[in-house]
Amino acid sequence: MSRVATLKINGQDVSGREDETILEVARENGIPIPTLCQIEGLSNVGACRLCLVEVTGISKLLPACTTRVAEGMEVRTESDRLTHYRRMAVEMLFAEGNHICSVCVSNGHCELQGMAVALGIDHIHLPYLAPRRGVDASHERFTFDANRCILCTRCVRVCDEIEGAHTWDVMGRGVGSVVITDLNERWGDSPTCTSCGKCVQTCPTGALFIKGSAVGEMTKRNTFLTYIAQMRGNLK
Amino acid sequence: MNPEELHSLAEERREALDQFQHRVVVCTGTACQAAQSQKIIEALDGVVKERGINGRCAVSAGGCRGLCSAGPMVAVEPTDVLYQGVTPDDAASIIDSLESEPVKALTCDTSAPFFTRQKRVVLEYEGRLNPESIDDYIAAGGFSTFVRVLTEMTSSDVIEQIRQSGLGGRGGAGYSTALKWSTVAKALGTAKYVICNGDEGDPGAFMDRSVMEDYPFKVLEGMMIAAFAVGAQEGFVYVRAEYPLAVKRLKQAIRQAEKYSLLGNNICGTSFSLKLDVRLGAGAFVCGEETALIASIEGKRGSPRPRPPYPAESGLWGCPTLINNVETYANVVPILREGAEWFAGIGTERSKGTKVFALSGAIVNTGLIEVPMGITLREIIYDIGGGIPDGKRFKAVQTGGPSGGCIPEQYLDMPVDYQSLAQVGSIMGSGGMIVMDESSCMVDVAKFFMEFCMTESCGKCIPCRVGTAQMYRLLDKISQGRARLQDLEVLEELCDMVKHTSLCGLGQAAPNPILSTLRYFREEYLAHIVDHVCPAGVCKIAHEEIAL
Numbered sequence: 001m002s003r004v005a006t007l008k009i010n011g012q013d014v015s016g017r018e019d020e021t022i023l024e025v026a027r028e029n030g031i032p033i034p035t036l037c038q039i040e041g042l043s044n045v046g047a048c049r050l051c052l053v054e055v056t057g058i059s060k061l062l063p064a065c066t067t068r069v070a071e072g073m074e075v076r077t078e079s080d081r082l083t084h085y086r087r088m089a090v091e092m093l094f095a096e097g098n099h100i101c102s103v104c105v106s107n108g109h110c111e112l113q114g115m116a117v118a119l120g121i122d123h124i125h126l127p128y129l130a131p132r133r134g135v136d137a138s139h140e141r142f143t144f145d146a147n148r149c150i151l152c153t154r155c156v157r158v159c160d161e162i163e164g165a166h167t168w169d170v171m172g173r174g175v176g177s178v179v180i181t182d183l184n185e186r187w188g189d190s191p192t193c194t195s196c197g198k199c200v201q202t203c204p205t206g207a208l209f210i211k212g213s214a215v216g217e218m219t220k221r222n223t224f225l226t227y228i229a230q231m232r233g234n235l236k
Numbered sequence: 237m238n239p240e241e242l243h244s245l246a247e248e249r250r251e252a253l254d255q256f257q258h259r260v261v262v263c264t265g266t267a268c269q270a271a272q273s274q275k276i277i278e279a280l281d282g283v284v285k286e287r288g289i290n291g292r293c294a295v296s297a298g299g300c301r302g303l304c305s306a307g308p309m310v311a312v313e314p315t316d317v318l319y320q321g322v323t324p325d326d327a328a329s330i331i332d333s334l335e336s337e338p339v340k341a342l343t344c345d346t347s348a349p350f351f352t353r354q355k356r357v358v359l360e361y362e363g364r365l366n367p368e369s370i371d372d373y374i375a376a377g378g379f380s381t382f383v384r385v386l387t388e389m390t391s392s393d394v395i396e397q398i399r400q401s402g403l404g405g406r407g408g409a410g411y412s413t414a415l416k417w418s419t420v421a422k423a424l425g426t427a428k429y430v431i432c433n434g435d436e437g438d439p440g441a442f443m444d445r446s447v448m449e450d451y452p453f454k455v456l457e458g459m460m461i462a463a464f465a466v467g468a469q470e471g472f473v474y475v476r477a478e479y480p481l482a483v484k485r486l487k488q489a490i491r492q493a494e495k496y497s498l499l500g501n502n503i504c505g506t507s508f509s510l511k512l513d514v515r516l517g518a519g520a521f522v523c524g525e526e527t528a529l530i531a532s533i534e535g536k537r538g539s540p541r542p543r544p545p546y547p548a549e550s551g552l553w554g555c556p557t558l559i560n561n562v563e564t565y566a567n568v569v570p571i572l573r574e575g576a577e578w579f580a581g582i583g584t585e586r587s588k589g590t591k592v593f594a595l596s597g598a599i600v601n602t603g604l605i606e607v608p609m610g611i612t613l614r615e616i617i618y619d620i621g622g623g624i625p626d627g628k629r630f631k632a633v634q635t636g637g638p639s640g641g642c643i644p645e646q647y648l649d650m651p652v653d654y655q656s657l658a659q660v661g662s663i664m665g666s667g668g669m670i671v672m673d674e675s676s677c678m679v680d681v682a683k684f685f686m687e688f689c690m691t692e693s694c695g696k697c698i699p700c701r702v703g704t705a706q707m708y709r710l711l712d713k714i715s716q717g718r719a720r721l722q723d724l725e726v727l728e729e730l731c732d733m734v735k736h737t738s739l740c741g742l743g744q745a746a747p748n749p750i751l752s753t754l755r756y757f758r759e760e761y762l763a764h765i766v767d768h769v770c771p772a773g774v775c776k777i778a779h780e781e782i783a784l
Contacts, residue, residue: 046542047697049737061736066542088733092702125726126706151695170537170695173520175705177695 007073016069023051023064026077033077034086034115036093037152038065039202041225042161045153050086050115053077061085087119088126095126096175098133098147099205105218106206112150113205129175136181138188141211142200144179149207151177155199162228167193198224237497238504239383242374245496249375253294258334259313261298262322263363265449266442266481268300268308272324276308279327287331296372299363299450303350305602312338313364320344349619350601355582355608357590358566363450367485370492373453379498381573382457386464386504391421394465398568400576402588407433407524407561408636408665410587410654416558419548420466423556430463430471431533431552431559434486435517435524437476438637439688441668443592444562446604448475448482451566452489456512458565460499461572463510466558471510474529476517486514521638521692525740526551526559528694539694540740561666563592583609587653591667597634598673600625607652614648617671628673632756636665638685638692639745641752642678661752663745677774678757679764683711685749693742700743703734707750714761717768717777724765728754 002019009026016025021044026033037048044065052061056074064077076082093099093112101107133146156168156179167190171180181187200208201222209218237245253259262268262277280295301309306320310330319330319342329339356362366372373379385394399414420428432455436444448455455473463471475483490512493499501509515533517523523538530552532538551557567589571579583589587609593616596602600622607616613633617623624630632642641662643650650656654664672681690704710727713719731747738744754761763771770777 045696046739049697049699049739052737063542063739068544085733085737088729089698089737092698092706095706096702126730127709129702129705129709150698151701153696170539172695173522174690174693174695174701177701 003071005069005071005073007069007071007075009075010077018068018070020069021065022053022062022067022069022073022075025069026064026075031077033064034118035065036111036115036150036204037154039154039204039222039225041229042154042157042202045157048150048152049089052082052085054079054082083119087121090115090119090121091124091126093150094121094124095128096131097149098130103215104148104206105209105213105215106148106220107216109216109219110206111204131175133178136187137211138186139190139193139195140188141195142187142197143209143211144181144187145207145209146178147207148205149179150205151179152204153179154202154204155179155208158198158202158225162225163194163196163198165192165194165196168199237383239380239387242379242383245371246374246377246380249371253372253375256292256294258293258315260293260295260330261311261313261364261366262295263299263301263307263309263311264297264367265300265304265307265363265446266479267304269481271308273308275324276310276322276327279324280310280331283327283331289331293331293334296366297368299361299365299367300359300446300604301363302354302359302604302606303344303601304604305600306344309344309363311364316346318344318346350603350605350622353611353615353620354606355590356606357570357579357582358447358563358592359450359604359606360570361451361454365451367450367452368488370453370489370496377573378453379457379493381569382460382464382498383504385461385572386506386508391465391467394461394572395421397572397576398465401571401579402576402583403564403567403571403579404587404589404654405561406563406567406591406666408639408663410664413560413564416548416560417462417465419546420468420556420558423549425556427470427553427555428466428468429552429555429557430459430466430468431529431557432459432471432473432562432565433524433526433529433559434473434475434479434482434562435529436479436562436666437521437524437692438639438666438668439685440594440596440634440670441637441666442594443604443667445479445482446594447562447566447592448473448479449485452482452485453493454569455486455562455565456489456493456499458568459512460510461568462558462560462565464508466556468558469509469511471512472515472533472552473512474515474517474523474533476523477519483514483516490514520694521688522694522740522742525742528740529559530557537694539696540742542739563667584651584653586655591652591664593667593669595621595669595671597670598624598628598676599671609653610651612649612651613643616652616669617648621671624671624673628675631672631674631676632678632681634662634670634672634681634749635668636663636745636748637668638688639663639741639748640665640668641748642672642681642756643752644756661748661755663748675772675774677715677770677772678753678760679711679715679770680772680774682749682753683708683715686711686746689742689746693746697737697739697743699734700738700740700746703730703738703743704746706730707734707747711750714764715770715775717764717770717775717779719765721765724761
C-alpha cells in the first residue's frame, strides 16, 4: 500500500500516491512536461532527458518520468535553464540523424518535429553529424529508416513488453548505436517478428513506417497502449 | 573449517616455510610477466636444483612490488634484498650470492623514498605472498579475521567498526562504506547480493588489476565479511575480460576457498552461507557504472538506468545489492584486524586511510604506490615518483581518468583527499595519476579523453551520446587550428548541458577534462584558435590554403 503525498508543482498544490511519478501527477493536473522516449503503457527509461525538472533541495535535475513523488516536494517544470537544455537536447537529435522533414512520411505527424515547434526551434546551431545510415525495407509491410531514428527505444520496449517477441534491440555504442532486429539480421528474415506493427505505431518519428506511405501520410495510432495498460492495471 | 583448524593450518604452513633458509620471490604481476618473469622462475628453479639446494631455498611466484618500470623484480627473503631489471641469465648469480653479499649491479635501493614514503594497508603484503596459494595467505594470517567476525561478531558490530574507521568508497566518489553497508543490511528482502566492481577502465589506471592479481584472497575475504554484514548469500566479482590474470587468480582463489569450506554452506558451522562467482565484463567502460554493471551480470545490455532506486534497495535481479570497488573490499580486513581507530588515524580529517595510485606518464618511477590520504601531490610526484625525466618541466597531473581533471603546478602542495581534489575541479577517481610535462598539449589531452568518452558512451541518453560526439568534433577542430571563438562558446555550452543533464556518471563527468583544462590552460585553447599555433607543438595545425 502506497501512501498519498501532497506536493507542489510550479507552485500548484497537487496530490499523488507515492508510487506515482512526477510526470504522472503533473499530467493528471494538466501541467505539461515534454517527453520523447516516454510513452504511456511502456516502462520508463529516462533516456531523452526532456522531462528533467528542478526539485527544491536537490542540486541535480531529475527526470520526471522515473522520479516518484514525495511528501512536501517542490517541483518546477519550467525555467529558462530547463528550456535551454530541452532545446539543446532536441537540437542534438536533429544534428545527430538525417532528419529532412520535407521528404518524410511523418511530416506533420512527427513527435520530434512537434517538439521542435513547441520549443520554438527554428534553426540548429550545432554542426550536423550527417551519418551514413541505412534503410531496411526487407519486411513485406514495414520499413525501417535508421536516418530518422532517435534511439528512444520505444520499438524495443513495445516489442519486448507488450508483444513479447523481443525482435528489436540496440547494437553498438555512443553515436554508433542503432536499433536492430534479432542479431542484426534483415527485418524481413526475422524469425521472431510477428509483424504485429506495434513498433511502427509507437515510433515517434518516420523511422518506422508502413510501406506505401507517401510524404506526410504516416500517422501513428498508439492508443492501444493506453488500453492495454489499463487492462493490465485492472487485472492486477 | 573452524577457528582451531584454521590456526593449525597456518602453523603448519609457517613451519613448512621456515624450513627454507632462503626464499626467492619473483613478481608475477602483468608488467613483470610481460618482461619474462615466468622464465626467471624457471631459470632460478633450474639453478637451485643444479646446486642441490632445493631443500634450503624455495623459489616462488609473488606479487607486485610497485616499481613496475624497473621490472622484473625479484626479492630474496628473509634478507629483504630486492633486485630489479632481472633477466633469466641472472639466475645463477642471484642464487650463488644468497650466502654472501647481494649482486650489486641488480640491487634495487629499498631505502629510496619510493619505498619509504609509502604507507601500505591495501598492499600490506608487499608482493611477498604467492597469489595462487591459499596456504600462503592463511600462513600470513589470512581468513582469521573472517572466521573471527563470523564466530564472534554481529552484523551491526562489523558495520559499526567500518563506520568508526571512516572508510569511503575507493571507486572514486568516497561515499561512506558503512552507510552503504547498513542501507543494504536494513533493506527488506531475504535474497541479497554482494558485488565487487573490478571493471577498472580508466586509461592509465591499474590499481585494481594489481590488487586482484596479487591479493585475490584478501579481496574475497573483504567481500565475505561484507556479505556477512549485509546478510547476502551470493556474490559476484565483476572483472573486465582484459584482465585475464586477475580472472584466473580470482577463480582459483574461489575454488581453493571452497575446498577449505571458507565458502559454501554453513561456513564455520554457523548459519552463514555464501557462494561467490566471477563474471566477466566484455569491454565496455560504462559497465563500471553500478547499474550498468548489474544489467551486465543479469545478461542484459550494459546500460545504466536512472537512480533511485539505488542498488542498495533494488539491485541485482531487483534484490538489495551491495556493490563496492576492489580496493574498498581490500581495506576491510586490515580495518577489522587492526581496529577502526588505527585506520582512522591514517589520512586527514575527512578522508581516512590510504589510497593506491597508478603513477604513469612523464615520471621517473612508473608504477603502483599506496600513500596516506593528505599527502601532497609534490611528495607523490617528486619524492615517490622521482620527478620528471629528461630535465623537462612539470605541467599538470591528471587524476580521475576521463571523469577527472588536470591539476596545474600551483596546486602541487595541495593535500590529496576527496575534498581538495574536488575543489580544484578534479576528482580522486579510482586512482589513475597521469603526469604530464611541457611537451603535452592540453587541448590534445582533452581531446584524447573526450574521444574515450565518446566511444565509451552507451548511447542511451541524448546528452552523452550526441554531446560527447559534438564536443569531440569541436576539440578536433580547435586542435587543427580551424576553429573560431564562437566554437569555444558552443563547446562551453555543451559542457554545461552534458554535465547537468546526462543520465549517469559517465556523461555527467565527461566534460570535466575540458572544463579543467579550460580553467587552467585557457590560453592554450586561444593560441590554437586565434594564433593558429599549438604551443606544445603536438597538434598538427592545418594552414588554410590561399585561393588564387
